[in-house]
Amino acid sequence: MGDIKRDLESELIREAVSQLQKNGMEGFSARAVAEACGVSCAAPFKHFDGRRGLFLAISEYLDRMLLKAMEEIEARRGSDHKNAHLDMNVAYINFLCLNPFLINESFWKTIDEKQSGIRKWKSFRKMTGQFLLYCQENQIPEGIYKSYYFNFQTLAYGAAFVTVNNLFLEGIDLATGIEDLQNRIYRNLEQNMGLNSRREQEP
Numbered sequence: 404m405g406d407i408k409r410d411l412e413s414e415l416i417r418e419a420v421s422q423l424q425k426n427g428m429e430g431f432s433a434r435a436v437a438e439a440c441g442v443s444c445a446a447p448f449k450h451f452d453g454r455r456g457l458f459l460a461i462s463e464y465l466d467r468m469l470l471k472a473m474e475e476i477e478a479r480r481g482s483d484h485k486n487a488h489l490d491m492n493v494a495y496i497n498f499l500c501l502n503p504f505l506i507n508e509s510f511w512k513t514i515d516e517k518q519s520g521i522r523k524w525k526s527f528r529k530m531t532g533q534f535l536l537y538c539q540e541n542q543i544p545e546g547i548y549k550s551y552y553f554n555f556q557t558l559a560y561g562a563a564f565v566t567v568n569n570l571f572l573e574g575i576d577l578a579t580g581i582e583d584l585q586n587r588i589y590r591n592l593e594q595n596m597g598l599n600s601r602r603e604q605e606p
Contacts, residue, residue: 469526488533499563
């Protein structure tokens with residue numbers, strides 16, 4: 404009996420995510436989720452103890468999904484924290500584009516969080532951790548780290564917003580544009596911290 408319940412809960416979560424991807428927060432319908440899963444209209448909230456419980460389960464499900472992608476990047480890049488962070492940031496942007504409702508504050512309010520609640524995700528901390536390790540390796544102060552990470556956050560949410568709303572200019576390759584902007588942020592950081600000249604002086 405427990406196995407059947409767990410399978411249904413997983414099915415409800417996946418269908419709820421699919422509905423959110425298609426219709427956003429404004430068009431989300433628990434009844435439509437229930438119908439798609441072939442259960443009573445009360446089932447989505449009954450199995451998760453209300454709307455908050457359902458959306459909290461969705462948040463945890465998406466965090467696990469993104470964390471898996473981050474861990475694969477970490478395994479591939481090893482101790483190359485800079486390129487691990489660059490790859491993870493691109494994965495994060497793509498994830499936001501696939502799930503634009505995560506940029507909607509009402510999603511987070513449903514689980515009694517502000518939009519910044521995504522910072523608690525294990526996947527998000529895995530990504531920011533790579534940038535922190537890079538900064539620690541290169542003796543970059545905390546104040547500088549926070550300032551430059553704000554640039555990466557702005558890039559991620561800006562790129563997701565532009566992509567979801569189809570606002571980028573015709574003929575612009577989004578992937579190339581994001582790669583260029585990310586590399587510019589790092590070049591600016593390394594120039595300001597004198598990292599290139601420091602590396603040249605190393606034996």
